[in-house]
Amino acid sequence: MSALILKVDSVRLAFEDRKILQDVHITCRQGEVIGLLGRNGCGKSSLLRIIYGTLNASYKYVSIDDLFIHKGYHKNRIAYLPQHSYLPDSLKIKNLAKMLVDENFWDEFIDLTIYKVNCHKTTGQLSGGELRQLEMLMIIHSKADFILLDEPFTHISPIQADEFKPVIRACAKRKGIIITDHQYYNILEVSDKVILLKDGVTKHITNNDELVTYGYLSGK
Amino acid sequence: MKRLITLTLQYYRTLLVYNITFTFLCFFFIGLSAGNSSVSLFFSKFVGFVGAVALHNYSSAKTYFYYRNAGLSIRRLYAYAYLVDFIVLLISVILLAICRHLF
Numbered sequence: 001m002s003a004l005i006l007k008v009d010s011v012r013l014a015f016e017d018r019k020i021l022q023d024v025h026i027t028c029r030q031g032e033v034i035g036l037l038g039r040n041g042c043g044k045s046s047l048l049r050i051i052y053g054t055l056n057a058s059y060k061y062v063s064i065d066d067l068f069i070h071k072g073y074h075k076n077r078i079a080y081l082p083q084h085s086y087l088p089d090s091l092k093i094k095n096l097a098k099m100l101v102d103e104n105f106w107d108e109f110i111d112l113t114i115y116k117v118n119c120h121k122t123t124g125q126l127s128g129g130e131l132r133q134l135e136m137l138m139i140i141h142s143k144a145d146f147i148l149l150d151e152p153f154t155h156i157s158p159i160q161a162d163e164f165k166p167v168i169r170a171c172a173k174r175k176g177i178i179i180t181d182h183q184y185y186n187i188l189e190v191s192d193k194v195i196l197l198k199d200g201v202t203k204h205i206t207n208n209d210e211l212v213t214y215g216y217l218s219g220k
Numbered sequence: 221m222k223r224l225i226t227l228t229l230q231y232y233r234t235l236l237v238y239n240i241t242f243t244f245l246c247f248f249f250i251g252l253s254a255g256n257s258s259v260s261l262f263f264s265k266f267v268g269f270v271g272a273v274a275l276h277n278y279s280s281a282k283t284y285f286y287y288r289n290a291g292l293s294i295r296r297l298y299a300y301a302y303l304v305d306f307i308v309l310l311i312s313v314i315l316l317a318i319c320r321h322l323f
Binding site: 054071074075079080085086087088089091098100142144 | 226280
């Protein structure tokens with residue numbers, strides 16, 4: 001089966017008179033990890049939510065294999081890890097995981113130590129780091145063809161972040177991933193392509209020095 | 221289908237406390253002014269459900285990403301949860317009528 005292609009084109013978003021996004025173009029193929037970098041408030045999370053379908057843009061064109069997608073989450077085409085916790089309280093992890101994790105990857109998922117240790121607990125009984133790990137792993141093992149990860153390395157320790165990177169790479173063999181985080185070194189390490197969001201416009205980065213040129217890194 | 225039912229029941233469960241509270245409050249106040257009837261019961265149930273959904277939406281909207289990531293839109297979730305609520309009410313009314321008849 002050929003790899004599916006997610007295209008995000010001509011996204012425009014404005015809050016009152018302030019233009020947030022105006023010339024955004026991203027192409028993500030299954031098997032690729034696209035790193036999305038940008039300063040605070042530049043619209044990274046808004047862009048992911050527009051692709052996912054929970055934020056209305058002034059204009060957008062999002063397609064998978066040239067078929068327009070209005071709501072990315074319909075029919076499990078796109079899954080999204082938001083910045084905040086998203087699992088309902090008072091439900092057991094195993095009951096939640098069964099709804100999100102793809103049956104084809106269920107055996108692989110239940111072999112994960114973090115799941116084995118916590119599967120009988122409710123979300124309220126987990127620490128912030130444990131919950132974040134499980135939430136991300138459920139998304140990564142979901143049915144979706146494309147995965148959007150918004151700050152997956154936030155709230156987890158450096159060692160856990162190092163453990164996640166191979167998991168993300170392994171996931172990318174079968175899915176397309178767009179990932180954003182302020183820990184840019186993790187993004188650079190895990191991504192095949194890097195896109196910088198600056199002044200509402202996407203800049204396709206071919207050399208990491210361009211991050212200094214565009215003022216995202218200080219260069220010191 | 222089983223997955224859809226499980227997701228709906230999971231959502232319905234998170235609403236339950238709000239739902240019961242709002243329904244009883246509404247039924248109590250309507251009952252005081254209009255008298256207890258089946259119309260006021262069904263109206264109270266509807267208002268109770270809407271109140272519960274509104275409060276849940278206000279306090280726990282972040283959890284909607286769970287249902288969306290499971291492939292379910294929130295409008296569909298509301299509709300299915302209301303259907304469950306209506307069925308629960310019907311069963312309760314029928315059981316109550318049987319109990320009244322027997323005892």
